[in-house]
Amino acid sequence: MRSKSYDVIVIGGGVVGCAILRELSSLNLKVALLEKFDDVSCGASKANSGIIHSGYDCKPNTLKAKFCVEGNKMAQGLCHDLEVPFKNTGSLVVGRSADLTEIKRLYNQGLENGVSGLEIIGSAKLRELEPNLKTDYIHALWAKTASIISPYMKTIALAESAMQNGAKVYLNSEVVKIDNLGGLEKAQGGFKFRLHTASNQTFYTKCIINAAGAGASIINELAGAEALEQKYRKGDYFVSDLSEKGLVNTIIFPTPSPLGKGVLVLPTVDGNVLFGPTAIDIDDGFDTSVSRDGLDLIVASTSQMVNNINWDNMIRVYAGVRFISGDDFVIEVSDKVGGFITVGGICSPGLTAAYPIAQYVKGLYKTHINKKATDKANFNPIRKRAKYFTEMNEIELRDRIKANPSYAKIVCRCETISEGEIMDAVNSPLKPTSTDAIKRRVRAGMGSCQGAFCQAKIMALIAKKRKVKISKVGKK
Amino acid sequence: MKHYDIVVIGGGPAGIAAALKASGGGASVALLERDEKLGGTLNQCMHFGFGEKYFGKNMQGTEFAKRLIRRLKKSNVSVYVNTTVIKLQKDKSVMAVCSSVGLLQLQAAAIIIASGCIEKNVQSTSTSVAGNRPTGVYTAGLAQKLLNNYDFLVGNNIVILGSGDIGLTMARLLHLRGAKIIMVTEQYPYCRGSIKNKEQCLDEYNIPLLTSTTITRIIGKSRVEGVYIADVDTGARDSKGNKTLKPIMASERFVECDTVLLAVGLTQDNQLVQQVGLVIDKASGGALVDERRQGSVEGFFICGDGLHIHSSVDAVCFEAEDVGGFAREYALGGGGVVESSGQGVGEAPQINNQHISTQPAKAQHISVKTCSNLAYVVPQKITKGAKDVYIYFRPKTQLENVTLTVKDAKDNILLQKEYDILYVGKNYSVRLEQELIENITLNVEC
Numbered sequence: 001m002r003s004k005s006y007d008v009i010v011i012g013g014g015v016v017g018c019a020i021l022r023e024l025s026s027l028n029l030k031v032a033l034l035e036k037f038d039d040v041s042c043g044a045s046k047a048n049s050g051i052i053h054s055g056y057d058c059k060p061n062t063l064k065a066k067f068c069v070e071g072n073k074m075a076q077g078l079c080h081d082l083e084v085p086f087k088n089t090g091s092l093v094v095g096r097s098a099d100l101t102e103i104k105r106l107y108n109q110g111l112e113n114g115v116s117g118l119e120i121i122g123s124a125k126l127r128e129l130e131p132n133l134k135t136d137y138i139h140a141l142w143a144k145t146a147s148i149i150s151p152y153m154k155t156i157a158l159a160e161s162a163m164q165n166g167a168k169v170y171l172n173s174e175v176v177k178i179d180n181l182g183g184l185e186k187a188q189g190g191f192k193f194r195l196h197t198a199s200n201q202t203f204y205t206k207c208i209i210n211a212a213g214a215g216a217s218i219i220n221e222l223a224g225a226e227a228l229e230q231k232y233r234k235g236d237y238f239v240s241d242l243s244e245k246g247l248v249n250t251i252i253f254p255t256p257s258p259l260g261k262g263v264l265v266l267p268t269v270d271g272n273v274l275f276g277p278t279a280i281d282i283d284d285g286f287d288t289s290v291s292r293d294g295l296d297l298i299v300a301s302t303s304q305m306v307n308n309i310n311w312d313n314m315i316r317v318y319a320g321v322r323f324i325s326g327d328d329f330v331i332e333v334s335d336k337v338g339g340f341i342t343v344g345g346i347c348s349p350g351l352t353a354a355y356p357i358a359q360y361v362k363g364l365y366k367t368h369i370n371k372k373a374t375d376k377a378n379f380n381p382i383r384k385r386a387k388y389f390t391e392m393n394e395i396e397l398r399d400r401i402k403a404n405p406s407y408a409k410i411v412c413r414c415e416t417i418s419e420g421e422i423m424d425a426v427n428s429p430l431k432p433t434s435t436d437a438i439k440r441r442v443r444a445g446m447g448s449c450q451g452a453f454c455q456a457k458i459m460a461l462i463a464k465k466r467k468v469k470i471s472k473v474g475k476k
Numbered sequence: 477m478k479h480y481d482i483v484v485i486g487g488g489p490a491g492i493a494a495a496l497k498a499s500g501g502g503a504s505v506a507l508l509e510r511d512e513k514l515g516g517t518l519n520q521c522m523h524f525g526f527g528e529k530y531f532g533k534n535m536q537g538t539e540f541a542k543r544l545i546r547r548l549k550k551s552n553v554s555v556y557v558n559t560t561v562i563k564l565q566k567d568k569s570v571m572a573v574c575s576s577v578g579l580l581q582l583q584a585a586a587i588i589i590a591s592g593c594i595e596k597n598v599q600s601t602s603t604s605v606a607g608n609r610p611t612g613v614y615t616a617g618l619a620q621k622l623l624n625n626y627d628f629l630v631g632n633n634i635v636i637l638g639s640g641d642i643g644l645t646m647a648r649l650l651h652l653r654g655a656k657i658i659m660v661t662e663q664y665p666y667c668r669g670s671i672k673n674k675e676q677c678l679d680e681y682n683i684p685l686l687t688s689t690t691i692t693r694i695i696g697k698s699r700v701e702g703v704y705i706a707d708v709d710t711g712a713r714d715s716k717g718n719k720t721l722k723p724i725m726a727s728e729r730f731v732e733c734d735t736v737l738l739a740v741g742l743t744q745d746n747q748l749v750q751q752v753g754l755v756i757d758k759a760s761g762g763a764l765v766d767e768r769r770q771g772s773v774e775g776f777f778i779c780g781d782g783l784h785i786h787s788s789v790d791a792v793c794f795e796a797e798d799v800g801g802f803a804r805e806y807a808l809g810g811g812g813v814v815e816s817s818g819q820g821v822g823e824a825p826q827i828n829n830q831h832i833s834t835q836p837a838k839a840q841h842i843s844v845k846t847c848s849n850l851a852y853v854v855p856q857k858i859t860k861g862a863k864d865v866y867i868y869f870r871p872k873t874q875l876e877n878v879t880l881t882v883k884d885a886k887d888n889i890l891l892q893k894e895y896d897i898l899y900v901g902k903n904y905s906v907r908l909e910q911e912l913i914e915n916i917t918l919n920v921e922c
Contacts, residue, residue: 238604243750292606292692292725315597317604394571398579405575410510410560413745414594418573452595452615456622470628474611476698 005204013040017211018158019358025165036174041155047320053349054143056110067353082157085269091146091251099255117144161383214285235277236294322347414447481807486590488516490780493793497800510560515541529790585807593781607693612700616739631735641669643739648677760852768802884914
């Protein structure tokens with residue numbers, strides 16, 4: 001019964017939850033993470049713009065500003081340690097003549113937030129950076145430190161790194177009930193909480209860290225902690241085919257208006273072009289359905305900003321939800337319930353800020369909850385993954401195929417992904433079971449045919465490994 | 477590095493037919509197939525309707541493949557399966573990965589790209605389907621493969637988007653295997669597949685076809701729970717005069733189902749064509765070619781659905797055979813001998829990079845233009861003076877009682893042909909026997 005007992009349980013396997021888990025795995029503690037879905041990175045962490053923001057955009061003296069600027073500084077090193085795709089592209093806030101005032105304001109705000117590498121540029125430099133930008137855009141705030149990453153690969157890598165350092169991750173484990181054992185914890189071996197999941201598992205823990213994203217308000221309620229008010233805002237996106245690569249070189253923001261940041265055009269680390277997000281207020285934080293109006297809005301607004309967009313080369317649409325709680329992140333140790341930390345309201349720049357948030361949460365834990373926690377002597381920050389086919393040179397390829405001929409069997413033809421790599425993903429630490437989960441790890445099915453060609457084979461490979469019928473292998 | 481006169485990339489019907497033809501007359505030919513089995517998409521086609529013209533008998537797709545493969549085994553073609561080309565260069569060197577050999581490096585005098593087509597999905601802006609993407613959304617070809625090759629019926633209550641021949645065939649197949657086909661929706665005001673197919677696949681089983689209707693949203697979190705469909709404004713046009721086919725959102729209504737099949741057409745797999753840097757014709761979506769199906773770089777030939785989407789595998793094979801002959805002629809520099817007598821061209825010739833092309837290096841070309849009623853033509857250019865040229869075309873929309881006129885720049889009528897109907901889901905061909913010297917235009921008038 002007590003086998004599933006932990007010093008800390010993190011609820012929610014998004015980028016923030018996984019970052020916290022990894023930070024805690026550097027302490028001499030027994031830690032675990034519970035995730036509702038069949039993989040980590042299934043919520044906001046997989047469906048966003050994939051930007052490491054520079055930090056000019058955040059209101060000064062907020063957690064957002066502090067963690068965004070810190071997160072930007074550590075992003076490249078972290079991605080290097082975790083072998084996560086990262087590219088420093090820089091970003092532009094582009095404006096017409098009337099927008100210069102706002103651009104200057106953002107520049108000054110950036111300086112106040114401690115952002116380096118900011119520059120206001122004019123038309124000539126702008127054309128040089130972005131030849132496809134419409135000619136009526138003549139001013140821009142150039143933030144050289146802005147970068148792009150693969151958000152789901154980062155999340156998966158953080159989880160795998162934590163697991164490598166002893167942490168446990170339980171998938172398909174939605175928390176539906178929390179018993180507060182307050183006052184009785186002595187009789188319970190010091191465990192303050194008993195958690196029940198929808199899959200009928202029971203866990204005991206001394207501390208809960210709520211990083212449940214769209215579900216964070218519910219978790220606070222289940223635990224009897226302070227109410228967490230979250231609003232939900234959905235953003236739709238278009239993703240282009242790789243043939244559009246080079247349409248833009250940087251992350252292009254329109255000058256923000258009172259209505260919001262506007263719709264961006266940016267490259268992905270894989271070479272696609274992303275158009276989005278919209279900003280639509282919704283009630284259900286788990287509603288990731290794409291809205292038709294949203295798609296129309298993306299086409300209309302980005303077509304005004306960038307020339308030569310080929311709308312026939314879009315291969316996918318998706319929507320993500322961000323969680324908004326007032327003007328700032330909500331990261332607090334509960335006064336009402338001992339041993340409970342809320343990490344809520346994580347909207348943009350949550351992806352950038354995730355790691356500093358995790359470090360801050362670790363600090364809160366050590367200060368307020370467990371002063372005796374000590375650092376692990378043998379914490380290993382390096383997480384390795386198998387090299388992709390497309391990253392290997394001829395000699396590496398030859399050796400790899402010699403060792404295992406399945407690396408020569410190309411399954412996903414759009415992205416050139418071999419059977420060997422797919423099996424690497426199937427066998428990876430989180431034991432993914434769906435075709436989407438394989439796609440997030442090795443890009444199989446992410447190309448222009450979106451799996452029409454390879455999905456049957458991938459389903460068959462998963463089914464064989466898991467010893468289930470192919471009909472049991474779902475998309476998600 | 478192994479040398480071949482001709483390397484054929486792709487072991488579907490186009491690649492096999494081209495390789496067979498190319499290997500005649502002593503040319504050395506290698507055929508590379510990425511799958512473990514030859515035959516391409518035919519391997520998932522258990523239905524009949526193949527081979528009437530090419531083999532003189534109506535047969536299943538799988539049988540058609542078997543017959544082609546049997547011929548290939550008897551030929552001198554070197555076949556590599558489980559072999560994927562990872563680098564194709566202008567100098568006609570080929571690098572491939574092969575599970576039995578590892579890295580395979582080949583040098584050819586001519587390359588035939590027969591890489592086939594991929595299924596379109598529906599993300600282009602005007603037709604993109606909003607909503608969710610849960611389990612239960614499949615392209616038609618994927619559903620066919622899962623059923624015929626993996627014995628997995630994708631769902632019980634199915635809505636099919638798209639009434640092309642693939643959508644119609646899948647409706648029948650899934651119905652016969654026990655699924656309920658709730659409806660087939662088609663954004664155009666008519667069935668895109670042939671009338672015969674509609675009768676045999678839908679009417680026979682009382683499967684409803686809703687024309688001028690599209691799916692606007694897919695609903696469901698982990699599994700499809702239903703779709704919203706809506707009427708399409710078939711009259712609306714954009715500023716360029718093209719139909720926008722926008723759904724009328726006020727007419728949106730919910731249809732319960734557990735599976736959605738996307739049957740919205742095929743598009744060329746241009747990966748290798750792009751890698752070499754061959755010019756792509758925006759209208760056809762495939763490589764821009766001359767009458768020999770030679771791309772913008774000399775010695776690169778393209779055939780099959782990788783060039784343009786054919787209406788039948790028979791048509792694919794006939795065209796591929798021609799291409800095989802042209803490639804051989806080019807590789808051997810034999811001076812225009814396409815039909816080989818089996819001797820005289822020389823046996824197992826060594827690669828000669830100094831080969832003489834059958835045309836002067838700067839061959840002059842005439843262009844082939846179309847009227848606005850046609851979506852594309854193949855070839856888009858013709859070597860000046862060529863004759864006996866087959867031209868393929870596809871109408872933009874369904875056209876009834878039309879006359880096709882092929883004219884040259886001096887308004888001379890080269891050919892005139894009447895059609896009761898031109899289906900949008902089909903392509904058509906005409907043969908121009910005369911010597912072609914002037915630019916030509918294809919006109920279709922109602």
